[in-house]
Each structure stands twice: as structure tokens, then as C-alpha cells.
Amino acid sequence: MTARMLRLFPGPPEEIALDGAYLAHRLHERGSAGRPLVYASFVASLDGRIALRDPATGESRLPAGLVSGNDFRLFQELQAQADCFVTHGGYLRDLAAGRLDDVLQVGTQEATRDLARWRADNGLAPQPALVIASASLDFPMPDSPARHGQRVVIATGAAAPAERVAQWRAAGHEVLAVGSGASVEGGPLVDELGRRGLRSIYLLTGPRMLDTMMRGHRLSRLYLTTAHRLLGGESFHSMLAGPELGDAGRLRLCALNYDASAPDGTGQFFAHFEPRPA
Ligand SMILES: NC(=O)c1ccc[n+]([C@@H]2O[C@H](COP(=O)([O-])OP(=O)(O)OC[C@H]3O[C@@H](n4cnc5c(N)ncnc54)[C@H](OP(=O)(O)O)[C@@H]3O)[C@@H](O)[C@H]2O)c1
Structure with a gap:
């Protein structure tokens, strides 16, 4: 049976199909080369956790009760609308260690062939370009992007280790310095990707990248799934890293759906927000 959810806002409550709900946002048409649309998504518990950290080993994990098939379908619909994914060194290390699944391509599984067709019908390349953000530049390059013909760019800061920059360049990879310290800064990264004609940029990243994008006023839209459970845990990640954000963190609710x-029968909210207009 096709999954349904209840749209609670905007307008009077209405039952709608879950499949296609995010494709209808047509994010690929909302950005321009001068002002790319930058979007991020998170799934969080009611107590604001996006991942738990093992206090003994320091290793982080996504608790099983946070994610669901319906949330994953909507995540893939967001992926389908991207010209470009931004991932990072930490994810590639987790991927190589088998701690996380490979989500660097879209529409490659039987269940998501419709998304590959949707991209073709909407004039998007078969796969998004891939940007890897890293300050350490110490990560393994996965082989899936090359197999799928994805353009790969490494992004780092001007103070990143010079010998590693040289190693990646010698291996044939483009390395961008977009930040004055060791880290990537949101504004310079988005400006550079816009100059390359990328209009819809999906951040498959975490708290640090969200932080720099929010501080740089470069996040256009935030998708948030809230799983209706409390997780607890003494050591955890929330959506944001860094000092208090102040007014840059004010967001306006655009839509709220209830699944x-x-x-597991407890339900979840799917919401998206945009920065409050200046
Ligand atoms: N529930 C959710 O929706 C959700 C979403 C995202 C993440 N998570 C989870 O939350 C936990 C923490 O997320 P995270 O791993 O993304 O943590 P993070 O601390 O935000 O990022 C980790 C790594 O990404 C690279 N990075 C991030 N921002 C960068 C920047 N501005 N410039 C240069 N490099 C940057 C760095 O790599 P280098 O060390 O190579 O320099 C850094 O070590 C993980 O367990 C993750 O799986 C959950």
C-alpha cells in the first residue's frame, strides 16, 4: 500500500501520498548559479539527538529507532533534486570502516529507479557532482563515484596540510581552498560551486557544516524529521556544533507533515524551515 501522511501545515489538515511529496518541492529549479539553493536534512529524536557517542570509544552511531523507511524515501527524493552533494572526510572514513551505508549515488537500486527517471526527465545529470569537505584531508577515496561517473572535488581551507593537498592533486583530484583556516567556510564554498554552475546543493554532512552555512547565511532550507521518541544517552550529537548562533539561527516553518x-507506530514529523527573511 502506498504510504500516506497528514499535512498539518500550511492549510487545513489533508491526507497526502508520501511518495513524491518532496519531489514536488522542485529544489533544482529554485537556485541559480549566482545564488545556489543550499539544503540540509537531519533526523532527530524529541530530545534533540542526531547520533549517540559511545563514551568509552568516542565512536558515534545512528540509533536504530531514529530512522525509518519513509524517512529514507524522502531523503532519497531530496537527493534526486541535487546538482551536487557535499559530503565530508568523516563520512568517508565511516563508509570505509563499514559503519555507514553508501549514499553517494541516487536511483541506483531497483526501488529507486523512478528517481533516476525523474532526474532524466527534469534535465539533471544521472548523478550529482560530489564535494568532499575535509580539514585533515586524511580520508580514503571511495570507488563508487568513479564507477558512476561523478565529478569529485575536494574542498578544504587555505591552512590545510600542504603535503596532503599535493598528494590529492598528484592523484588527479581537484582541491579547492575555500576558507581562511583549515576548515571549509560556507560562503566561499557556495560561491565557488555557484561559479561552476551548480544550482542545488545538498549537504550530506553534519553539525560542523551546518554551523558554517548558518553563520554564513548560506543555508536556504532545512529539512527535519523528528522521530517521536526520547533517546537519552550521556554523550550525543545535536544538529549544530559551535558557539551560540544568535539571530542567524532563526527559522520559519514552511510545512509540517505527520506520519x-x-x-514503529509512534510516528514522526516531517518539517522544513527556511531562514527568516532579513
Ligand atoms: N541523524 C542525522 O540526521 C545525522 C545527520 C548528520 C550526521 N549524523 C551523525 O552525527 C554524527 C556527527 O556528524 P559528523 O560526522 O558530520 O560530524 P562533524 O563534526 O560535523 O564532521 C565530521 C568531519 O567532517 C569534516 N568536516 C565537517 N565540516 C567541515 C568543514 N567545515 N571543513 C572541513 N571539514 C569539515 C571533518 O573531516 P576531517 O576530519 O577529514 O577534517 C570532520 O572531522 C555522526 O555520527 C553522523 O553519522 C546524523
Whole structure:
């Protein structure tokens, strides 16, 4: 049976199909080369955790009760609308260690062939370009981007280790310095990607990248799934790293949907927000 959810806002409550709900946002048409649309998504518990950290080993993990098939479908619909994914060194290390699944391509599984067709019908390249943000530049390059013909760019700061920059360049990779310290800064990264004609940029990243994008006023839209459970845990990650954000953190609710079925009958909210207009 096709999954349904209840749209609670805007307008009077209405039951809608879950499949296609995010494709209808047409994010690829909302950005321009001068002002790319930058979007991020998170799934969080009611107590604001996006991941738990093992206090003994320091290793982080996504707790099983946070994610659901319906949330993953909507995540893939967001992926389908991207010209470009931004990932990072930490994800590539987790991927190589088998701690996380490979989500660097879209529409490659039988269940998501419709998304590959949707990209073709909407004039998007078969796969988004890939930007890897890293300050350390110490990560393994996965082989899936080359297999799928994805353009890969490494982004770092001007103070990143010079010998590693040289190593990646010698291996044939483009390395961009977009930040004055060791880290990537949101504004310079987005400006550079816009100059390359990328209009919809999906941040498959975490708290640090969200922080720099928010401080730089470069995030256009934030998608948030809230799983209706409390996680607890003494050591955890929330959506944002860094000092208090102040007014740059004010967001306006654009839509709120309620999925009563998933993940285990407790339900979840799907919301998206945009920065408050200046
Ligand atoms: N529930 C969710 O929706 C959700 C979403 C995202 C993440 N998570 C989870 O939350 C935990 C923490 O997320 P995270 O791993 O993304 O943590 P993070 O501390 O934001 O980023 C980790 C790594 O990304 C690179 N990085 C991030 N921002 C950068 C920048 N501005 N410039 C240069 N490099 C940058 C760095 O790599 P280098 O060390 O190579 O320099 C850094 O070590 C993880 O367990 C993750 O799986 C959950």
C-alpha cells in the first residue's frame, strides 16, 4: 500500500501520498548559479539527538529507532533534486570502516529507479557532482563515484596540510581552498560551486557544516524529521556544533507533515524551515 501522511501545515489538515511529496518541492529549479539553493536534512529524536557517542570509544552511531523507511524515501527524493552533494572526510572514513551505508549515488537500486527517471526527465545529470569537505584531508577515496561517473572535488581551507593537498592533486583530484583556516567556510564554498554552475546543493554532512552555512547565511532550507521518541544517552550529537548562533539561527516553518505509521507506530514529523527573511 502506498504510504500516506497528514499535512498539518500550511492549510487545513489533508491526507497526502508520501511518495513524491518532496519531489514536488522542485529544489533544482529554485537556485541559480549566482545564488545556489543550499539544503540540509537531519533526523532527530524529541530530545534533540542526531547520533549517540559511545563514551568509552568516542565512536558515534545512528540509533536504530531514529530512522525509518519513509524517512529514507524522502531523503532519497531530496537527493534526486541535487546538482551536487557535499559530503565530508568523516563520512568517508565511516563508509570505509563499514559503519555507514553508501549514499553517494541516487536511483541506483531497483526501488529507486523512478528517481533516476525523474532526474532524466527534469534535465539533471544521472548523478550529482560530489564535494568532499575535509580539514585533515586524511580520508580514503571511495570507488563508487568513479564507477558512476561523478565529478569529485575536494574542498578544504587555505591552512590545510600542504603535503596532503599535493598528494590529492598528484592523484588527479581537484582541491579547492575555500576558507581562511583549515576548515571549509560556507560562503566561499557556495560561491565557488555557484561559479561552476551548480544550482542545488545538498549537504550530506553534519553539525560542523551546518554551523558554517548558518553563520554564513548560506543555508536556504532545512529539512527535519523528528522521530517521536526520547533517546537519552550521556554523550550525543545535536544538529549544530559551535558557539551560540544568535539571530542567524532563526527559522520559519514552511510545512509540517505527520506520519503516524513509522517507524514503529509512534510516528514522526516531517518539517522544513527556511531562514527568516532579513
Ligand atoms: N541523524 C542525522 O540526521 C545525522 C545527520 C548528520 C550526521 N549524523 C551523525 O552525527 C554524527 C556527527 O556528524 P559528523 O560526522 O558530520 O560530524 P562533524 O563534526 O560535523 O564532521 C565530521 C568531519 O567532517 C569534516 N568536516 C565537517 N565540516 C567541515 C568543514 N567545515 N571543513 C572541513 N571539514 C569539515 C571533518 O573531516 P576531517 O576530519 O577529514 O577534517 C570532520 O572531522 C555522526 O555520527 C553522523 O553519522 C546524523
